[in-house]
Amino acid sequence: MSNASIPRPEFPRPQWVREEWLNLNGTWQFERDPGRSGEQRGLPTADRLSGEIVVPFPPESALSGVACKDFMPSVWYRRTVTIPERWRHRRIRLHFGAIDYKARVWINGREAGSHRGGYTPFALEITDFLKAGKNGIVVCAEDDTRSPLQPSGKQSSQYHSHGCSYTRVTGIWQTVWLEAVPETYLAEAKLTPDLEGARLFIEAKVDGPAKGMTLIATAFADGVEVGRTHAVCVGNRATAVIELSGVRAWSPEDPFLYDLDLRLEQAGHPVDRVRSYFGLRSIAVDPPAILLNGKPAFQRLVLDQGYYPDGIYT
Template sequence: MKISNAKSSQTQPRPEHPTPHWERSEWLNLNGSWQFEIDHGKSGKEREYFKKDHHLTGEITVPFCPESKLSGVEYKDFMAAVWYRRGFTVPEAWTGGRVLLHFGAVDYETEVWINGVSVGTHRGGYSSFSFDITEQLAAGENIVTVLAEDDVRSGRQPRGKQSERFYSHGCDYTRTTGIWQTVWLEFVPGTYLSNMKLVADPDNACARLELEIKGRSAGTVVTAAAFFEGKAVGEVSAAVAGTYAFLTLPLSEVHLWEVGNGRLYNLELTLRHDGGTEDKVRAYFGLRTITIDGMAVRINGKSVFQRLVLDQGFYPDGIYTAPSDEDLRKDIELSLDMGFNGARLHEKMFEPRFLYWADRMGYLVWGEHANWGLDITTPAGLSSFLPEWLEGMRRDFNHPALIGWCPFNETWDRNGTKQDNEILRIVYEVSKQMDPTRPVIDTSGNFHVVTDIFDIHDYDQNPETFKARYEPMKTDGEVFVTFSDRQKYEGQPYFISEYGGIWWNPDQKDEKSWGYGDRPKSEEEFIERYRGLTDTLLDHPKMFGFCYTQLYDVEQEVNGLYTYDRKAKFDPAVIRQINSRKAAIED
């Protein structure tokens, strides 16, 4: 089999660099046509599908999952295991260093072979991973084989909104199996920069960097140079100590990253070994702070009301994968057009390209994992959750648009057994150790154990009873708590992180369609209900934000402000006028 380097093809899907926040010039996109086969009996390893000369029976377009139309497969039933195979040729110039094979995401348990030799495994359907494949490469054509095993019904893996039944139902949708983000090769020197953790410090006109290095670091110096709109505004160098370098990068100009103004600094990192250039990485960062002050959540010291919308990250033709980079940007534009300034990225770790556009457009996002489906009633659930969650936090830490973490969502009891509270406590504590700069919500909605922010979900469709529920809180009266026997409010900032979900699909006859509550009888009734619910939250002096359910319909759930194919159900200007007026808590 000989598949040409698809990077040169005009029809290659998702050709853009997958991680613009961490980019080298030497890389090769492996998206496109791969051999493919479904392995219902999980017997492929026994039958040695991984051997270099083994050919698979079908074909698929990567990075789209086999359930999707864009994959060319469109197989919707459960798949216990799937196999992928393609050839590639490493550029001749890639000598004297290391070759890394990257996967944006593969659902769920993955093993990878190069020329019939296993190079590693990974568990987790949402976090990114890579393998050093240098030693397994041969001259000329090489073969990569990928096995992905997936079982959303096991209770042992986070599945998010993937349906545990054959059909989509309620707020669970079409499944995603196997590769669903870009696969790519990268050439790095023998000693190279492997990760960066950057903490912005605009009050002291600097950024603090922690850089991780792989390879022989003795005699190695790293330099960080910052630029704003092409102008050099800071530079610092430091010797590498062991496998880390710690730098404070002074900045001659302070330009804040703000809501609606994604002011970004370009960052060039250079690793020099014994005076020679060893590695170069292009990155970027934004200067902004997040602090909690009483009931307000402040960005750069200002109380900013968070006008959030629930974004599930589903696409009609790509399921979990956006058909194009433009589609990722467009979803943010659609949200902004209706007066929202951010989103809860719901029950899914979104791909880095989405966060890149959020960074550039000044769009607030909350990072969340796909915890639904995972049994957390016993300590065993922690081992299936925490490693992948930390991988996601490590990958996304440097995005200024990301203003908070929410590892769990609605941790309902499982078969009558309550959640193990220690799992939520441990994940919260470890998350705070990993990132003390952002607030952490332990579990959105229920059942809170220890949290920086207290949020609830309230789908009351009556604006009057909805408003009355939160009136006492205005005068230090009783704070409304759902499931008061299971969770306790302890004075944290408070907001309604899911509300609305108003059912509106007058042009659809599908009997499976649903939304929350009763359907309005007219568009005017919808708008008045939306206005009444939203005004309650904007006018409340102790609410720092809201999150409306949801931005667009997903399959049978038709409570979006846009249809599934992203057509506005209402005049965006009308919704924008309701959403965008000044809130009571804002400075």
């Protein structure tokens, strides 16, 4: 499948962007497992599943190519991928935007990890499971919307939609992708804007050996640098403050966003780089009003209830 025809081709994590990534959306092998016997039947190591599906659309949806509206307590996915040669000395992370509800993942027949929760993204470090050439990825998703122990939102517990409960969503329903990172990389950062002080607080977390590492943070407004700072890693964290030259507040009328460049360096040599963004605004409560940038914000809200008919959740 060409890049132009991959569904949801955009980078799935816009506030934490790296250059080296690979979108795994598109056609996967697929099999329903109503008896939950797939593991006993050897599906984690199978060369082929019985059908196909278009990821990331749930099998209940028309866009998936499956369009099965019945209950599916267990489903299986499989595809192969060749890791780019330029990633040879990198750590490889496999990301899932969302799988409803319980997921297990195998790489080349070995279980690499699991996740519980249908609405949260997760990632697995799969470097040690990979081999040269083609690598097999197998996913099993279990989903029981009729169980009182499983949060299912407004997914119907009956065969048909009823009342304000709608078509169910099973399995993968958000983008699947690979990411290549160095041995030591920027894992995440908490960004806290300070409108009154015209600055941004950064609390970054580093994964891997961080001794001697320095975080370089640069803010841009419309492509022009408006602030830069650096901080030495202490343990696996770095805390920094960018003083901004000039203030342009975020508001619904002017939803301006600053660009943020985060670099990890060691002895002046680049180690990792992430691009992000932030808005400069303040929120406070002055009963009965909610204040945005020090002014009361009138909220006019509409409930748009129901799911997208072709992709349901996706």
